[in-house]
Amino acid sequence: MIEVEQAGARPDLEAVGEPAPAVPEGPPPSGTRGRPPSRLFGIRTEIPVGWRIGFGVVGVAGLLGLWLWSAGDGSALIPTPGSSWSAFTEMVGDGTFQTDLWASLQRVAIGYSISMAIGIVAGIAIGTFASVESFFEPLIGFLRYIPAPALLPLFLLLLGIGESPKIWLIVVGTAFYNVIMTADVARNVPREMIDASYTLGAGRGRILRRVILPHSIPGIIDVARINLAAAWSMLVVAEILGAQAGLAYQINLAQRFRAVDVMFALLFVFGLIGLCSDVILRQVRNRVAPWARP
Amino acid sequence: MSTTTGPAAIAALRASTPKLVVDDVTKVFAGRKTTVTALEHVDLHVADGELVCLLGASGCGKSTLLSIIGGLEAATSGTVTVDGDLVVGPGADRGMVFQAYSLFPWKTVAQNIAFGLETARWSKARREERVAELLGIMSLTNFADALPKELSGGMRQRVAIARALAPEPDMLLLDEPFGALDAETKRHMQDFLLSLWRRTGTTILMVTHDIEEAVYLSQRIYVLAARPGRVAAEIDIPFGSTRGPNTKRDPRFLDLRDELADLLAT
Ligand SMILES: Nc1ncnc2c1ncn2[C@@H]1O[C@H](COP(=O)(O)OP(=O)(O)OP(=O)(O)O)[C@@H](O)[C@H]1O
């Protein structure tokens, strides 16, 4: 017989006896003790939803206001939101925007996928095996301080002027971060979890596939989310230094015609793409690893 | 004489030797500046089906000793044998339960329990049967599909025990499994462990620094002393199958408790 009760089901504690004697009424409080908590600036304290949304709206409205104010009546260098919007619709109308967007998205998607693949494989190996770590540590420590854009001329010489130098710039410019951060994610698998797996008969391959990898997945998605911004920066460098299409190529071109409205429209697009990818990757993370949801 | 070296003699010797033998184990952690002798000349044994506690103050090497028996760490010198086999690494024959943080958070309770069965390549049908059986034993049937984060501390430790028990190990090694629990849950879990042990007859070696827990649960206690970690005393506990809630009021229980408290204080 097992006489263990389910946690939480403890009838013995719910027994009702006589009602508790009322607390004797004393004199009214003579003062206060302690500091009352701050409502809006409590350290690591939630704030009411209304305030949360409110602050966000204020921030966005502030930026918009600043833009409107500095654009003035449209005679200044800064374009008005309205002229940026018409520049945008014009680009969409003649199809250049779609071509540029597709060109840029494709480069980032291919380059960053390769970079993430390197990050996952090398990162997990480095975070798991001290031997692999010792092999890569000095190498990466040195290589990652070479600014990736400085390699572009070399890539152009080696790979020609097609898509591949741009893609490889994105790979080189982000892979080190992905590797280093993924290695940290893999290192965060608790020792006890690995030890427990060993004592359950699992071998190293099984522990890698069934314990270290699944435990690392939410962390890896976060790494991907954070370093994606660097991929776009590399894309901009590559497109400014030589491309026939692309969002940053278009921004660069706009400078020649002093088409600031085009620049603003495209900067806005960059921000929007980043925001969307961030939201999507967060969703993916929560969907794939509901157990890691805070 | 041939009879002392023949296979029959060896088999007879095996049968009479304890399940687990720790022979003259020393463990030294050599750091850059200091070396810590965590264990020095530790000898102990656990018989088949016995429940033994390792009792000692914090830092006296209990976890280190358990890790060495589990094969997770190598001894600096000395040997560990299980049924006459030298322990050279971890294996499913020695199930381990850790103080905390060892459940797979992405797996449900049932999947956690099934992990060792999958590595042992049990068929799906047998796996399901075994998991259902353990869920029943652990009173966790209603939580089969819950994630570890949805469970209380006591339930999590029950899952950890069930997971270790699932592949039918020769022995269970428990490292302060109830250390993080509140007094009430801890008491429940102790009774639970006792009934589990009676039911399954598994050999259990459990680490604790809780004197009452050790006296209440074990048939024998090894008291470890610190710096360097060594066996300071070996104490037989007289309560047989009479162990129960009243045991804690038995005068012998109180005497043993005080005696052990004195031993630990020195
Ligand atoms: N990896 C390690 N490197 C260096 N020293 C260690 C290591 N692991 C343990 N020690 C040392 O060995 C000694 C015993 O540690 P151990 O964890 O086995 O103690 P314990 O009895 O389990 O303590 P507790 O009750 O606090 O868990 C300690 O002095 C500790 O500092």
Ligand SMILES: [Mg+2]
């Ligand atoms: Mg310990």
